[in-house]
Amino acid sequence: MYAVTTIRSAAAPKKFEVTCSSCNLRELCLPQGLGATDIARFENVVYARRRIKRGEALFAAGDEFKAVYSVRSGFFKTSLVDGEGREQVTGFFMGGELLGMDGIGAARYNSAAIALEDSEVCILPYALIEQLAAEVPSLQRRLYAVLSREIARDHGVMMLLGSMRAEERLATFLLNLSKRFTARGYSPSDFHLRMTREELGSYLGLKLETVSRLFSRFHDDGLIEVQQKHVRILDAAGLEQILATRH
Amino acid sequence: MYAVTTIRSAAAPKKFEVTCSSCNLRELCLPQGLGATDIARFENVVYARRRIKRGEALFAAGDEFKAVYSVRSGFFKTSLVDGEGREQVTGFFMGGELLGMDGIGAARYNSAAIALEDSEVCILPYALIEQLAAEVPSLQRRLYAVLSREIARDHGVMMLLGSMRAEERLATFLLNLSKRFTARGYSPSDFHLRMTREELGSYLGLKLETVSRLFSRFHDDGLIEVQQKHVRILDAAGLEQILATRH
DNA sequence: CGCAGTTTTGATTCATCTCAATTTGTGTGG
DNA sequence: CCACACAAATTGAGATGAATCAAAACTGCG
Numbered sequence: 098m099y100a101v102t103t104i105r106s107a108a109a110p111k112k113f114e115v116t117c118s119s120c121n122l123r124e125l126c127l128p129q130g131l132g133a134t135d136i137a138r139f140e141n142v143v144y145a146r147r148r149i150k151r152g153e154a155l156f157a158a159g160d161e162f163k164a165v166y167s168v169r170s171g172f173f174k175t176s177l178v179d180g181e182g183r184e185q186v187t188g189f190f191m192g193g194e195l196l197g198m199d200g201i202g203a204a205r206y207n208s209a210a211i212a213l214e215d216s217e218v219c220i221l222p223y224a225l226i227e228q229l230a231a232e233v234p235s236l237q238r239r240l241y242a243v244l245s246r247e248i249a250r251d252h253g254v255m256m257l258l259g260s261m262r263a264e265e266r267l268a269t270f271l272l273n274l275s276k277r278f279t280a281r282g283y284s285p286s287d288f289h290l291r292m293t294r295e296e297l298g299s300y301l302g303l304k305l306e307t308v309s310r311l312f313s314r315f316h317d318d319g320l321i322e323v324q325q326k327h328v329r330i331l332d333a334a335g336l337e338q339i340l341a342t343r344h
Numbered sequence: 345m346y347a348v349t350t351i352r353s354a355a356a357p358k359k360f361e362v363t364c365s366s367c368n369l370r371e372l373c374l375p376q377g378l379g380a381t382d383i384a385r386f387e388n389v390v391y392a393r394r395r396i397k398r399g400e401a402l403f404a405a406g407d408e409f410k411a412v413y414s415v416r417s418g419f420f421k422t423s424l425v426d427g428e429g430r431e432q433v434t435g436f437f438m439g440g441e442l443l444g445m446d447g448i449g450a451a452r453y454n455s456a457a458i459a460l461e462d463s464e465v466c467i468l469p470y471a472l473i474e475q476l477a478a479e480v481p482s483l484q485r486r487l488y489a490v491l492s493r494e495i496a497r498d499h500g501v502m503m504l505l506g507s508m509r510a511e512e513r514l515a516t517f518l519l520n521l522s523k524r525f526t527a528r529g530y531s532p533s534d535f536h537l538r539m540t541r542e543e544l545g546s547y548l549g550l551k552l553e554t555v556s557r558l559f560s561r562f563h564d565d566g567l568i569e570v571q572q573k574h575v576r577i578l579d580a581a582g583l584e585q586i587l588a589t590r591h
Numbered sequence: 592c593g594c595a596g597t598t599t600t601g602a603t604t605c606a607t608c609t610c611a612a613t614t615t616g617t618g619t620g621g
Numbered sequence: 622c623c624a625c626a627c628a629a630a631t632t633g634a635g636a637t638g639a640a641t642c643a644a645a646a647c648t649g650c651g
Contacts, residue, residue, distance in 0.1 A: 177503050181588060185503040199499060201492035208499060227488065231478050241474065244491040245448035251498035252446060252455060256424050256432040258505035259549035263607070294630065302506035304608055309631055325616070325630070341428060510639065541598065551640055556599055572598070572648075 115143050115219060125193030125280065126167050127221065127243060128236070135233050142225040143167075148217050155196060155210040155218060162200035164222045168192050171216020172291040175208045176299070186300040188254075189213075189274075189292060192281050195221075198247055213291035258302045261340075266301040267311045268339040271321070275330060286330040362390050362466060372440030372527065373414050374468065374490060375483070382480050389472040390414075395464050402443060402457040402465060409447035411469045415439050418463020419538040422455045423546070433547040435501075436460075436521075436539060439528050442468075445494055460538040505549045508587075513548045514558045515586040518568070522577060533577040 117128045118136045128139045146169060149155050155166060158177065173190040187208055190196055200206040201223065230237040257266050279285040290297070294305040294312075301308065312323045320336055322329040330336065364375045365383045375386045393416060396402050402413060405424065420437040434455055437443055447453040448470065477484040504513050526532040537544070541552040541559075548555065559570045567583055569576040577583065 177499055179503055179507075183503065183507040185499075185507045187499045187502050199492055199495040202489040202496060203493070207496040227484070231481065231484055234478065237474070237478055237484075240488070241491065242449040244488065244495065245446055246450070247495050248446045248491065248498060249449060249454040251495060251502065252424055252432075252434045254502055255434050255498065255505060256426055256430065258502060259546065260426075260430040260432045293628090299506065305630080306609085306632085307607060309629095310607095313631075540596090552598080553600085553641080554639055556597095557639090560599075 115140055115146065117143065120169075122167075122169065122193035122281070126219075127165075127195060127226075127239060130239055131233070131235055135235060138229060138233065139236065142229055143219050143221050145220045146217055147220055148215070149212040151212055151214050151216075153212055155212065156200075156206045157209045158206055160206045162197070162204050162206055162223065164220050165198055165201075165226065166196040166210070166218040167221060168194050168196065169217040169219050171218075172213045173210050173216065174213055174292060174296055174300075175210050177208045184299055186292075186296050188250075189300065191277060195243060195247075198244055201244075213296075263301075263303055263307055264311055264314070265340055266303065267308065267315070268336040270297070270301060271328070271330060272333065272336055275333065286333070288328055290326040290328055362387055362393065364390065367416075369414075369416065369440035369528075373466075374412075374442060374473075374486060377486055378480070378482055382482060385476060385480065386483065389476055390466050390468050392467050393464055394467055395462070396459040398459055398461050398463075400459055402459065402463075403447075403453045404456045405453055407453045409444065409451050409453055409470065411467050412445055412448075412473065413443040413457070413465040414468060415441050415443065416464040416466050418465075419460045420457050420463060421460055421539060421543055421547075422457050424455045431546055433539075433543050435497075436547065438524060442490060442494075445491055448491075460543075510548075510550055510554055511558055511561070512587055513550065514555065514562070515583040517544070517548060518575070518577060519580065519583055522580065533580070535575055537573040537575055 117123055117126070117140050118133070120126070123129065128136055131139060147155075147166075149171070155173065168190050170192060173196060174186050175188045175190065175196065176184055176186045178184050190210075196210045196218070197206055199208055226236075226240070230240050257269055261269065274288065275285045278288055292300075294308045298305045298308045303311075312321070312328075315321045315336075316323050318335070320330070320332045322331060364370055364373070364387050365380070367373070370376065375383055378386060394402075394413075396418070402420065415437050417439060420443060421433050422435045422437065422443065423431055423433045425431050437457075443457045443465070444453055446455055473483075473487070477487050504516055508516065521535065522532045525535055539547075541555045545552045545555045550558075559568070559575075562568045562583075563570050565582070567577070567579045569578060
């Protein structure tokens with residue numbers, strides 16, 4: 098286990114006064130549910146942030162696992178590349194969501210995290226978090242819960258990829274995105290997609306042309322407005338209806 | 345948090361002397377890497393086993409989350425059913441593998457676990473495991489690692505479902521199964537599938553007829569022998585070749 | 592021994608992919 | 622600030638892998 102000072106000097110990113118207690122993403126982020134005293138201890142461990150420009154990697158698959166990251170602003174994709182060069186986008190991440198947890202088990206990141214817009218993350222040095230979790234039961238519980246929810250989330254994606262037709266996949270994705278934007282105080286119906294059609298296609302198990310055609314079809318059906326990356330949901334109930342339609 | 349005695353009297357399954365230290369699945373199971381003293385404490389918490397007959401549920405989606413289970417013998421599937429009645433098999437589990445971890449976050453199981461043959465599991469009461477983990481760093485580390493690996497495993501399935509063609513999916517599945525059997529001292533090439541073609545199809549995102557046809561094709565190509573649920577791998581390199589083939 | 596559930600196989604359809612051309616948008620350097 | 626070059630998105634036509642529908646064969650359980 099590293100000493101705090103060692104890690105600080107080794108990583109040496111911009112040092113900020115990190116104050117989770119006043120962060121508006123607090124309730125979506127790791128310290129959710131912690132009391133004032135525990136949050137203070139937590140802030141002491143989360144001592145820095147890091148900026149990542151669009152297109153840059155926060156970490157790559159195979160990199161040594163040292164920290165988990167919480168998205169403070171911006172947008173990320175995570176993706177996996179197999180031995181044959183196939184890329185699979187495994188998720189999209191926005192404010193308050195945690196990145197890198199799949200690296201704990203193997204001490205190396207299992208996937209890569211790429212910023213899809215200029216972004217900023219809070220660095221959560223894993224050794225310190227782990228140590229603190231052993232002392233603070235509410236943090237320990239929260240950490241297990243976050244890992245477990247990630248598993249449940251992945252199962253949802255497996256359902257999407259394994260059992261849904263193309264238009265159900267896109268409808269599910271749009272509704273999910275809408276919900277997450279809402280939780281962050283943004284419009285539930287009006288947003289800018291940060292990923293390309295190809296990245297979205299990879300995530301949904303579809304080719305980019307298919308994604309593009311689906312957007313056009315949803316548009317023609319009056320469900321959404323699309324203009325390149327800008328999407329406006331006109332008929333959320335209609336999108337839900339797609340999921341209810343017998344297949 | 346429950347007192348040990350409360351949980352014991354509440355659950356009251358057959359009481360066994362559980363001795364992880366002498367279990368041949370020890371190195372695949374949760375207590376992997378624990379020293380003698382810690383294993384003893386662990387055994388004290390894992391105080392019981394439970395038998396599940398073929399076709400029965402170890403737990404159902406939505407059940408209150410109380411324990412994680414380790415497969416002692418037998419074979420399970422886990423599956424998810426969405427609002428529209430679609431079933432998605434999310435995994436198959438054999439000796440030493442852990443079931444139910446997706447329930448930690450929501451305090452309810454997120455999926456159902458069904459025995460595909462008469463099976464036995466060790467009951468790992470979560471409240472006690474959590475408590476012990478806070479005191480035993482090696483167990484804490486192992487628990488985080490197990491959760492993290494489950495996430496990484498799920499990402500592998502997402503790759504399979506999102507980026508592979510039907511025959512690549514089946515080849516991947518067979519090779520994975522072979523590896524897991526090998527790790528448990530069984531033949532790497534000769535095994536009995538416990539799931540139906542439909543269950544396997546659900547897991548692989550294919551229809552049962554497609555799975556059946558793929559088995560026939562692999563048979564015709566001299567890669568495997570199949571007779572209903574019995575499979576013998578004749579040419580593992582050939583199966584790997586399928587994955588390497590440009591798509 | 593018989594029946595229900597499972598698997599195999601065939602014929603056909605259809606959703607999605609592939610290939611290709613065009614349009615639209617974006618970042619960069621003059 | 623504009624023009625150019627490159628990246629991204631759209632749309633069309635046609636190919637194809639897997640789904641669907643249907644029937645027959647097998648298996649093992651009661």
